[in-house]
Amino acid sequence: MKYARRCWAEVDLDALRENLAWIRVHAGPSVKIMTVVKADAYGHGLKQIASLLMQSGTDVFGVANLAEAEAIRSVGRGWPILMLGACLPDEVERAVRDGVMPTVSSLAEARRFSTVAKRLKRIARMHLKVDTGMGRLGAPPESVPDLLAQITRLPNLQVCGLYTHYSTVEDDARYSLRQGRGFQQVVEALLKAGRVFEYLHANNSGAVLLEPASNFNTIRPGLLVYGIAPPGTRPVLTALTRKLHPALSWKCRVSFVKAAPKGTPLSYGRTFVTPRRMKIATITAGYGDGYLRAGSNRARVLIRGVRCPVLGRITMDQMLVDVSRLPRVAAGDEVVLIGRQGRESIQAAEVADWCGTVPWEVLTNITYRVPRIYRGGQAA
Numbered sequence: 001m002k003y004a005r006r007c008w009a010e011v012d013l014d015a016l017r018e019n020l021a022w023i024r025v026h027a028g029p030s031v032k033i034m035t036v037v038k039a040d041a042y043g044h045g046l047k048q049i050a051s052l053l054m055q056s057g058t059d060v061f062g063v064a065n066l067a068e069a070e071a072i073r074s075v076g077r078g079w080p081i082l083m084l085g086a087c088l089p090d091e092v093e094r095a096v097r098d099g100v101m102p103t104v105s106s107l108a109e110a111r112r113f114s115t116v117a118k119r120l121k122r123i124a125r126m127h128l129k130v131d132t133g134m135g136r137l138g139a140p141p142e143s144v145p146d147l148l149a150q151i152t153r154l155p156n157l158q159v160c161g162l163y164t165h166y167s168t169v170e171d172d173a174r175y176s177l178r179q180g181r182g183f184q185q186v187v188e189a190l191l192k193a194g195r196v197f198e199y200l201h202a203n204n205s206g207a208v209l210l211e212p213a214s215n216f217n218t219i220r221p222g223l224l225v226y227g228i229a230p231p232g233t234r235p236v237l238t239a240l241t242r243k244l245h246p247a248l249s250w251k252c253r254v255s256f257v258k259a260a261p262k263g264t265p266l267s268y269g270r271t272f273v274t275p276r277r278m279k280i281a282t283i284t285a286g287y288g289d290g291y292l293r294a295g296s297n298r299a300r301v302l303i304r305g306v307r308c309p310v311l312g313r314i315t316m317d318q319m320l321v322d323v324s325r326l327p328r329v330a331a332g333d334e335v336v337l338i339g340r341q342g343r344e345s346i347q348a349a350e351v352a353d354w355c356g357t358v359p360w361e362v363l364t365n366i367t368y369r370v371p372r373i374y375r376g377g378q379a380a
C-alpha cells in the first residue's frame with residue numbers, strides 16, 4: 001500500500017474469470033454468454049471488467065447505454081454489444097455508427113433505425129424484444145409475428161436477436177412458467193416459419209439457476225458473473241451457486257476508539273443510547289461512500305474477524321460500531337463491510353437485507369470516492 005486508504009473496494013479478477021467459466025460449464029458449450037456489465041459493471045469498474053471478460057471468453061456484452069458500449073470498445077473491438085434499454089430517437093444515429101445492437105419493441109423504433117442505417121449506408125443489427133410479463137420494454141407476444149414480418153421488409157435492418165425478460169423468476173414459479181411458455185410459443189411459431197436467430201434469449205441470473213429450459217442459445221447473466229446468487233424464495237437446486245465466488249470486497253478502517261459510559265447518545269438523531277458502558281469504534285465509511293443509510297442500527301461489519309453491530313445513524317463519511325467484545329481493537333484496524341475476514345464473511349445480499357434492498361443496489365451504490373483495486377487477472 002503506497003499510501004493509507006480510508007475506504008476502498010478490492011476486485012478479484014480471478015474470481016470473475018472462474019465464475020464465468022463455471023457459468024459456461026453450467027449452461028453448456030452451445031450456449032452463448034452475454035455478460036451484463038451495465039452500471040459500471042455492477043460497481044466493479046467497467047473497463048477492467050470488460051477487459052477481463054474479453055480474455056475469459058465472453059461472447060457478447062449487455063449494456064444500458066451507448067456510453068457504456070463506447071467504454072467497452074475502447075478496451076477491445078470485435079465484441080458484439082446489445083443495448084438493453086430503448087434507444088432515444090436522438091441516439092439512433094450514434095448507435096448505428098457505433099454498431100451497437102439496439103433493443104427494438106415497436107415498428108416506429110425499427111423505422112427510425114432503418115432510415116438512419118439507409119442514409120449511412122450501414123446495416124443495423126437489432127434484437128426484437130417480446131414483453132411476456134415484465135411490462136417494461138417489448139412488444140406483446142401475439143403481435144410479434146406480424147411485427148417481425150413488417151420489420152423484415154424495412155431496408156438496411158437485420159433482426160439478429162429475439163428476447164424477453166423475467167420479472168419475478170427468483171420468487172414466483174407459476175408466473176415465470178407463464179412467461180417462459182409465452183416466449184416459447186412465439187419462438188416455435190417463428191421457427192416453424194423458418195426464422196432463425198443468432199441470439200435467442202430470456203435468462204438473467206435468476207433464470208439461469210431456476211429456468212434452465214429457457215436458456216435457448218444465449219443467456220444474459222449479470223449478478224452471477226460477479227459471484228452472487230440472486231436472493232429469492234424459490235429453492236435453487238443447481239450446484240452452480242456453490243462454485244461462485246464474490247469478486248468484490250469492500251473495506252474501510254477504524255479511525256477512533258473510545259469508551260462510552262452508559263446513557264451516551266450516538267450519532268445524528270440520538271437513535272441509539274448506550275444501555276451500558278460500551279467500547280465504540282468510529283469507522284471510515286458512510287453513505288457518501290455508498291453504504292446505504294437504511295442500514296443504521298441494523299448493519300454489521302467485521303473487525304478482527306468478529307461481527308460488530310453498527311450503532312446509531314450512518315453518516316456521510318463515518319459510522320459507529322460496537323467493539324465492546326474486542327479488547328485489542330485500535331485505530332488503523334481494517335474493517336470489512338463486504339467480504340471475508342478470518343473465518344467470518346459478510347455477503348452483499350446480507351447488507352441488502354439490512355438496508356431493505358437488493359444486492360444489485362448495494363453494489364451499484366458504491367460511489368466514485370471508493371477506489372477499486374484489482375487483484376489477479378493475468379491472461380490465461
Ligand SMILES: *Cc1c(COP(=O)(O)O)cnc(C)c1O
Pocket residue numbers: 036038084165203204205206220221222223224230
Ligand atoms: C440487468 C439485466 C440482466 C442481468 O440481470 P441479473 O439479474 O443481474 O443477471 C439481464 N437482462 C436484462 C434485460 C437486464 O436489464
